[in-house]
Amino acid sequence: MNQKKEYYFPEGFWWGSASSAAQSEGAADRDGKSPSIWDYWYSIEPQRFHDQIGPQDTSGFYDHYKEDIKLLKELGHNSFRTGIQWSRLIPDGQGEVNQKAVDFYNDVFNELIALGIEPIVTLYHFDMPLALQQIGGWESREVVDAFTDYAKICFELFGDRVKFWVTFNEPVVPVEGGYLYDFHYPNVIDGRRAVQVGFNEILASAKAIEAYHKMELGGKIGIVLNVRPTYPRDPDNQGDIEAALAKDIFFNRSFLDPCVKGIFPKKLIKFLLENEVLPEYSKQDLKIIRDNTIDFLGVNYYSPSRAKERETKLELKEGLFMPDIYFEDYVWPEAKMNPYRGWEIYEKGIYDICKDIIENYDNIPFYISENGMGVESEERFLNEDGIIEDNYRIDFIKDHLRWLHKAIQEGANCMGYHLWTFIDNWSWCNAYKNRYGLVSLDLDTQKRTVKKSGRWFKELSDNNGFAE
Ligand code: BGP
Numbered sequence: 001m002n003q004k005k006e007y008y009f010p011e012g013f014w015w016g017s018a019s020s021a022a023q024s025e026g027a028a029d030r031d032g033k034s035p036s037i038w039d040y041w042y043s044i045e046p047q048r049f050h051d052q053i054g055p056q057d058t059s060g061f062y063d064h065y066k067e068d069i070k071l072l073k074e075l076g077h078n079s080f081r082t083g084i085q086w087s088r089l090i091p092d093g094q095g096e097v098n099q100k101a102v103d104f105y106n107d108v109f110n111e112l113i114a115l116g117i118e119p120i121v122t123l124y125h126f127d128m129p130l131a132l133q134q135i136g137g138w139e140s141r142e143v144v145d146a147f148t149d150y151a152k153i154c155f156e157l158f159g160d161r162v163k164f165w166v167t168f169n170e171p172v173v174p175v176e177g178g179y180l181y182d183f184h185y186p187n188v189i190d191g192r193r194a195v196q197v198g199f200n201e202i203l204a205s206a207k208a209i210e211a212y213h214k215m216e217l218g219g220k221i222g223i224v225l226n227v228r229p230t231y232p233r234d235p236d237n238q239g240d241i242e243a244a245l246a247k248d249i250f251f252n253r254s255f256l257d258p259c260v261k262g263i264f265p266k267k268l269i270k271f272l273l274e275n276e277v278l279p280e281y282s283k284q285d286l287k288i289i290r291d292n293t294i295d296f297l298g299v300n301y302y303s304p305s306r307a308k309e310r311e312t313k314l315e316l317k318e319g320l321f322m323p324d325i326y327f328e329d330y331v332w333p334e335a336k337m338n339p340y341r342g343w344e345i346y347e348k349g350i351y352d353i354c355k356d357i358i359e360n361y362d363n364i365p366f367y368i369s370e371n372g373m374g375v376e377s378e379e380r381f382l383n384e385d386g387i388i389e390d391n392y393r394i395d396f397i398k399d400h401l402r403w404l405h406k407a408i409q410e411g412a413n414c415m416g417y418h419l420w421t422f423i424d425n426w427s428w429c430n431a432y433k434n435r436y437g438l439v440s441l442d443l444d445t446q447k448r449t450v451k452k453s454g455r456w457f458k459e460l461s462d463n464n465g466f467a468e
Contacts, residue, residue, distance in 0.1 A: 021084060058425060170300060224299075233306065261293065301368060368414065
């Protein structure tokens, strides 16, 4: 008889999911919330959003949080990452605190804790208050200081109960989206400004960490990075190897190194010097970054990254620097693709990240803070009982968990696995095109229906793993 293979995880492993405030709350202009860059961008360019659905039409967590938190419990969550919307808590970005927001977030965290679900709370998830974007957003030192104050206010208000804080979700995305590749507001394409934005986010994160540690609230603070293991087209070709290395340095190590080790990669500094695009900084900034590293890391993993030596000359807009002068993106012809999102699915990537953390980042405690699969037109998979049979999602999760399990067996210090996300939610420019949830959302009625994967996820969590 064939022996079953077992994939069980360490005791106390976090099973749950991640969401973000801006993508789930809705109530975008109610109860004192002011516009974020998303509300504003949608108001001026709705055609940039799938089906012209904007951030006011979300899964309505602001009104449905009680039933949603019960659902989390039913889905086997022992932990859940959500966030605070800066533009709800402090409508002008700095200054007065909105009491209605305080009440709302208090209630959310209390409900989670009452049901035994550990809240992990993100402070910044792409959602700059418009008032602060108008004074320069992450390019501005004033905004760095405003973020530090906002973080302190959150720790003071909720830090007695929230024991896991995340300063930023994927800080490289505002750099790429907002300042390099035009998929976030303010749609700038300028490598020099992008470098400043990245530096200021890292500094803001370190300053928030410094403040949190000083307050001695007994919890932990970290950051969530989207780590994309970067592979060369041909592993034996020096040009391809160097291209992959450069891409890795610009988009992974540029954040991993300062956040985990407190220093920037030497090679990154060399690239920036070569192009005369070092950010404005002071010695004191570097000291703050060096002395205030994270307690834990969140790793979002969807897709690997691939690169080849440049084959075409990059035309630089007005001569402005772009990191792409050092590499060209490469699509592996044999890649397994998620055709809806256009992202490669490469399960072993999760293992390679774990090995990298063990070998190069002192095996810092980390968890998989997002992994998931967005699929279009899921109503195709409705069964007679009106349940979406999303076997592909179950397979996707299992395929990644097998590799994660192997890495843990080999010593990775991984604390948990969170899916993106528990209920179909609004996604940045894609709105509701691709559905990621364990629970489906009827956009017209706001009705929630658990998918097959949701039931399976509950078993997964109850059993702390699976056998097959
Ligand atoms: C991550 C973000 C999430 C989420 C997810 C899915 O990068 O942290 O906010 O949106 O990706 O991506 P998308 O919604 O673009 O399909």
